[in-house]
Amino acid sequence: MAIVGLGPGPADWMTPEAGSAIAAASDIVGYGPYLERLSLKPAQRAHASDNRAEFDRGRLALMLAAEGRAVAVVSGGDPGVFAMAAAVFEAIEDMPTWRALDVSVVPGVSAMQAAAARLGAPLGHDFCAISLSDNLKPWWIVERRLKAAAEGDFVIAIYNPASKARPTRIVDAFDLMRGVKNAATPVAFARAVGRADEALTLTTLGAADPSLADMATLVIIGSSETRFIARDGAPPWMLTPRSYGAQR
Amino acid sequence: MAIVGLGPGPADWMTPEAGSAIAAASDIVGYGPYLERLSLKPAQRAHASDNRAEFDRGRLALMLAAEGRAVAVVSGGDPGVFAMAAAVFEAIEDMPTWRALDVSVVPGVSAMQAAAARLGAPLGHDFCAISLSDNLKPWWIVERRLKAAAEGDFVIAIYNPASKARPTRIVDAFDLMRGVKNAATPVAFARAVGRADEALTLTTLGAADPSLADMATLVIIGSSETRFIARDGAPPWMLTPRSYGAQR
Numbered sequence: 001m002a003i004v005g006l007g008p009g010p011a012d013w014m015t016p017e018a019g020s021a022i023a024a025a026s027d028i029v030g031y032g033p034y035l036e037r038l039s040l041k042p043a044q045r046a047h048a049s050d051n052r053a054e055f056d057r058g059r060l061a062l063m064l065a066a067e068g069r070a071v072a073v074v075s076g077g078d079p080g081v082f083a084m085a086a087a088v089f090e091a092i093e094d095m096p097t098w099r100a101l102d103v104s105v106v107p108g109v110s111a112m113q114a115a116a117a118r119l120g121a122p123l124g125h126d127f128c129a130i131s132l133s134d135n136l137k138p139w140w141i142v143e144r145r146l147k148a149a150a151e152g153d154f155v156i157a158i159y160n161p162a163s164k165a166r167p168t169r170i171v172d173a174f175d176l177m178r179g180v181k182n183a184a185t186p187v188a189f190a191r192a193v194g195r196a197d198e199a200l201t202l203t204t205l206g207a208a209d210p211s212l213a214d215m216a217t218l219v220i221i222g223s224s225e226t227r228f229i230a231r232d233g234a235p236p237w238m239l240t241p242r243s244y245g246a247q248r
Numbered sequence: 249m250a251i252v253g254l255g256p257g258p259a260d261w262m263t264p265e266a267g268s269a270i271a272a273a274s275d276i277v278g279y280g281p282y283l284e285r286l287s288l289k290p291a292q293r294a295h296a297s298d299n300r301a302e303f304d305r306g307r308l309a310l311m312l313a314a315e316g317r318a319v320a321v322v323s324g325g326d327p328g329v330f331a332m333a334a335a336v337f338e339a340i341e342d343m344p345t346w347r348a349l350d351v352s353v354v355p356g357v358s359a360m361q362a363a364a365a366r367l368g369a370p371l372g373h374d375f376c377a378i379s380l381s382d383n384l385k386p387w388w389i390v391e392r393r394l395k396a397a398a399e400g401d402f403v404i405a406i407y408n409p410a411s412k413a414r415p416t417r418i419v420d421a422f423d424l425m426r427g428v429k430n431a432a433t434p435v436a437f438a439r440a441v442g443r444a445d446e447a448l449t450l451t452t453l454g455a456a457d458p459s460l461a462d463m464a465t466l467v468i469i470g471s472s473e474t475r476f477i478a479r480d481g482a483p484p485w486m487l488t489p490r491s492y493g494a495q496r
Contacts, residue, residue: 086372105365117353124334137492152396244385
């Protein structure tokens with residue numbers, strides 16, 4: 001069984017290993033829109049599921065694999081970064097007989113990396129990745145991590161900034177960040193990178209309207225070293241340099 | 249000009265976009281061993297340089313691009329993660345005429361993601377990436393970030409744990425971590441993932457011998473939720489679950 005990262009959207013960002021793993025599978029399990037990206041052969045069976053049912057999807061994939069099917073579980077981005085790999089291994093942990101299955105993870109380009117590529121080099125130095133989803137963790141640990149990330153002066157990449165059920169998590173996060181970081185800190189909202197409706201918004205912590213972030217948005221908040229490089233007739237580049245404290 | 253991520257080593261982990269960007273270049277600039285991975289056409293010119301000269305390499309690439317050459321700067325892993333993108337944009341920042349050049353970044357699978365794929369799902373939840381290199385930043389900011397990452401109970405991915413000049417940075421980092429995190433915290437040393445000499449070592453913070461880490465090693469230190477899933481006749485999986493505080 002393979003847990004496969006499709007990358008952020010375009011086929012150009014999917015690795016050959018991911019393509020081979022999907023081609024070799026009899027059964028492909030995943031969130032419906034991810035399955036729609038694939039060109040499956042008539043003999044291949046697609047098992048589409050809702051986006052929120054990650055754990056159930058992992059269990060389904062493992063049940064099929066235990067029956068001897070050649071299974072690929074597909075994930076957008078990298079399956080190891082806020083995606084299917086953890087859900088599958090949680091299911092394996094719960095069911096000792098599944099520990100004997102042959103499971104591999106096929107890495108992919110994550111949404112954070114695609115966003116960074118479009119922006120310049122915002123993750124050019126030490127960074128954190130934090131999901132604001134509080135479906136499976138208490139909000140206090142999100143707050144503790146945001147504060148610690150600010151205290152460490154990391155660049156902060158925020159996944160799942162908002163959901164239909166909780167649209168204001170990112171507003172709460174910005175309120176917290178504004179209390180501890182400089183208002184001039186560069187911020188980027190990168191929406192649907194690699195898709196037709198891709199949109200990049202560059203702003204600052206003080207000026208940002210975080211309520212614009214939706215489920216498809218990746219938010220990057222800079223460190224004290226992050227800056228914009230202005231350009232004529234084009235949006236600025238966002239750079240976090242490799243040096244710290246202007247040692248260069 | 250394109251700043252291109254080759255992924256961690258095998259061609260199977262290089263995206264089609266990266267392959268196209270290299271094929272379209274007249275001049276390919278990079279660290280020698282990365283250039284050796286590529287099958288260049290006779291008309292393509294390779295500019296090999298030393299690993300440490302990132303800024304000079306970025307300047308060379310920009311000078312060639314300013315002369316009208318079609319340039320690809322290649323990086324191992326993802327150019328946005330402790331690699332060439334930041335060096336190139338620092339050079340652009342220094343030289344206003346270069347801001348008019350057409351520059352794109354082609355993302356790739358990073359070493360951290362390749363290591364995570366081999367280990368299971370160690371980055372399954374919030375995480376930090378920290379480089380221990382103190383060539384361009386003072387050691388106090390590394391210490392501050394390690395402490396903040398522990399305070400936030402992040403999974404910590406450590407790049408550049410040691411160099412020939414400073415082989416003991418990772419030993420200092422472990423000393424610091426042992427003072428603030430549980431000795432039973434799972435730790436992985438992932439060396440040369442995807443290459444012939446790939447080696448994975450699973451241990452705990454208390455039992456680890458950090459002096460084994462070299463320049464080709466990516467170190468992952470778990471959060472309080474990270475655990476090993478034991479298997480018969482195979483190394484355990486490393487899992488950081490999506491839930492926090494056993495809410496699942």
